Amino acid sequence: MKIQYLNGGLANQVFQYIFVRFAELYNPSDEPWFIDDSFFFVNNVHNGYELEKVFGIQANLLSKSFDPDVWLEFIKNKKEGISIAQSFKNLGLNVQMIAETINYQEHNPFDGKIFQVPSNEFHPEITKFPGEVIYYHGYWINTKWFRTYRHILERELSFPIIIDEKNNAYASHILSSLSIGIHIRRGDYVSIGWALSDTYYFQSMEKLTKEHPDAVFFIFSDDITWCRTNSDSLGLTLAKNLVFVEGNTQDSNYIDLQLMSMCSGLLMSNSAFCYLAALLNTRLKFCTEPPR
Numbered sequence: 670m671k672i673q674y675l676n677g678g679l680a681n682q683v684f685q686y687i688f689v690r691f692a693e694l695y696n697p698s699d700e701p702w703f704i705d706d707s708f709f710f711v712n713n714v715h716n717g718y719e720l721e722k723v724f725g726i727q728a729n730l731l732s733k734s735f736d737p738d739v740w741l742e743f744i745k746n747k748k749e750g751i752s753i754a755q756s757f758k759n760l761g762l763n764v765q766m767i768a769e770t771i772n773y774q775e776h777n778p779f780d781g782k783i784f785q786v787p788s789n790e791f792h793p794e795i796t797k798f799p800g801e802v803i804y805y806h807g808y809w810i811n812t813k814w815f816r817t818y819r820h821i822l823e824r825e826l827s828f829p830i831i832i833d834e835k836n837n838a839y840a841s842h843i844l845s846s847l848s849i850g851i852h853i854r855r856g857d858y859v860s861i862g863w864a865l866s867d868t869y870y871f872q873s874m875e876k877l878t879k880e881h882p883d884a885v886f887f888i889f890s891d892d893i894t895w896c897r898t899n900s901d902s903l904g905l906t907l908a909k910n911l912v913f914v915e916g917n918t919q920d921s922n923y924i925d926l927q928l929m930s931m932c933s934g935l936l937m938s939n940s941a942f943c944y945l946a947a948l949l950n951t952r953l954k955f956c957t958e959p960p961r
Contacts, residue, residue: 670700670703670801670802670803671692671699671700671702671703671796671798671802671803671804671805672702672703672704672705672731672753672754672802672803672804672805673685673688673689673692673702673703673704673705673805674705674708674776674777674804674805674806674807675704675705675706675708675709675718676708676709676712676776677708677714677715677808677941678714678715678716678719678941678942679715679716679719679720679723679922679923679926679942680926680940680941680942680944680945681808681941682718682719682720683720683724683826683945684808684809684810684814684941684945685704685807685808685809686704686720686726686728687809687814687815687822688805688807688809688814689702689704689728690818690821690822690825691793691796691814691815691817691818692796694817694818694821695793695796695817696796696797701729702729703729703730703731703734704728704729704730704731705731705753705804706718706728706730706731706732707731707732707743707744707747707753708776710732710744710747711744711747711748716919716920716922719923722920723828723829723923724825724826724827724828725829726825731753743756750778751778752776752777752778752779753777753804754766754777754779754781754802754804754806755777755778755779755780755781757802757804758779758780758781762801762802763800763801763802764779764781764800764801764802764803764804765781765782765783765784765798765800765802765803765804766779766781766782766783766784766803766804766805766806767783767784767786767795767798767803767804767805767806767807768783768784768785768786768806768807769785769786769787769788769789769805769806769807769808769809770788770806770807770808771785773806776806777804777806779804784798786807788807788808789808789809789810789811790811791811791813791814793817808941810941810944812948815948823949823951826949828923828926828927828930831924831927835916836916836917836924836928839887839912839914839928840928840931842885842887842912843885843887843928843931843932844931846884846885846910846933847881847883847884847885847933847934848884848885848887848931848932848933848934849877849881849884849885849886849887849932849933849934849935849936850886850887850889850928850929850932850934850935850936850946851870851874851886851887851888851889851905851935851936852889852890852929852935852936852937852938852940852942852943852946853865853870853888853889853890853892853896853903853938854890854891854938854939854940854942854943855890855891855892855895856891856892858939858940863939865938865939865959867899867902867903867904869959869960870903870904870905870936871902871903871904872904873904873936873957874886874903874904874905874907874908874936875904875907876957877934877936877957878904878907878908878909881934882909883909883910884908884910884933884934885910885911885912886905886908886910886911886912886936887912887914887928887929887932888905888911888912888913888914889914889925889928889929891922893913893914893915896913897913914928925942926942926945926946926949929943929946929947929950930946930947930949930950930951931950931952932950932952932953933952933953933954933955934953934954934955934956934957935947935950935953935955935956935957936956936957937956937957937958937959938959939959
């Protein structure tokens with residue numbers, strides 16, 4: 670039995686799903702993988718579980734694999750700090766964890782055998798790890814998990830048709846111009862010190878506006894008001910044609926991801942949301958990535 674942890678916002682969920690689908694396609698004779706969705710039963714962050722809502726994905730969720738009363742016991746344990754992996758071990762199962770990041774200590778505390786693997790690298794051999802229960806904790810943000818089976822994953826990760834007038838207008842403008850999407854991640858990135866500097870955006874805008882003077886720059890952000898206020902320091906006022914994409918909040922914020930995936934170029938942030946937009950973009954001619 671192999672289980673992948675699911676957590677975070679839409680982009681994190683998609684990357685974790687991509688990892689599972691890679692594993693299933695790479696090991697076609699193995700049993701189906703399970704996705705541990707217990708995080709969303711005890712946390713109210715972002716927009717909750719979104720794979721089905723946005724992409725219509727019918728994932729093999731762990732919560733649907735148990736009788737409701739049994740699952741409620743697992744969730745009760747999780748609320749008390751006992752992870753699903755630990756609960757399984759406490760029941761006598763031979764559980765081993767493969768962890769890509771050390772935050773398993775927070776999300777999935779586990780006192781069993783743990784194998785640490787480097788973050789954001791491509792190691793397909795880990796999907797073949799033998800054992801009774803192998804629990805995977807990671808985000809797996811590497812293009813090779815996706816590109817190996819791109820022809821299949823592109824179909825599974827197709828966005829719904831845009832139906833509202835405002836976003837249809839954005840989409841039409843993006844598709845009919847040399848469109849460059851600019852993603853500026855604020856929110857919790859500011860408080861944890863991950864927000865990119867204004868200098869990165871200003872220097873990138875100087876270069877892009879010189880190379881593509883007639884491009885239309887589309888600004889995507891979780892804090893458009895801040896972007897407007899700081900347009901000068903971000904270099905946004907260097908652009909002749911500038912569009913602030915507004916209105917896609919809460920349950921509709923995936924449309925920003927969808928619109929970014931249509932742009933001809935991207936000035937990227939350091940967020941999984943933007944990285945996923947680039948990955949799903951079939952029109953992308955160029956992109957500017959932040960320093961690592």
